[in-house]
Amino acid sequence: MIEEIIQNALKEDIGDGDHSTLSCVPENAQGVAKLLVKDTGIIAGVELAQKIFHTFDPDLKVNVFIQDGEHVKYGDIAFEVSGNSRSILTTERLILNFM
Numbered sequence: 001m002i003e004e005i006i007q008n009a010l011k012e013d014i015g016d017g018d019h020s021t022l023s024c025v026p027e028n029a030q031g032v033a034k035l036l037v038k039d040t041g042i043i044a045g046v047e048l049a050q051k052i053f054h055t056f057d058p059d060l061k062v063n064v065f066i067q068d069g070e071h072v073k074y075g076d077i078a079f080e081v082s083g084n085s086r087s088i089l090t091t092e093r094l095i096l097n098f099m
């Protein structure tokens with residue numbers, strides 16, 4: 001069921017493409033992004049974020065520093081994703097919505 005939710009969310013959020021990213025970011029650009037925690041609490045959605053990244057682009061590499069259910073505080077970095085910049089930017093908003 002999670003795979004179906006991811007596919008539906010990708011279709012709804014991205015549709016036929018992230019036109020801003022496609023027009024502004026070179027096709028072969030590589031980058032790194034970090035999920036920076038902005039409040040205290042308990043993190044949720046890290047495992048789902050990994051699944052979304054890998055569903056959209058299996059070549060993205062995700063390094064998880066804080067697991068789902070762990071306490072977090074302002075300034076913590078939950079995970080880092082690296083790879084194709086277009087893939088990272090295209091999936092960013094969807095992942096943040098789930099987080």
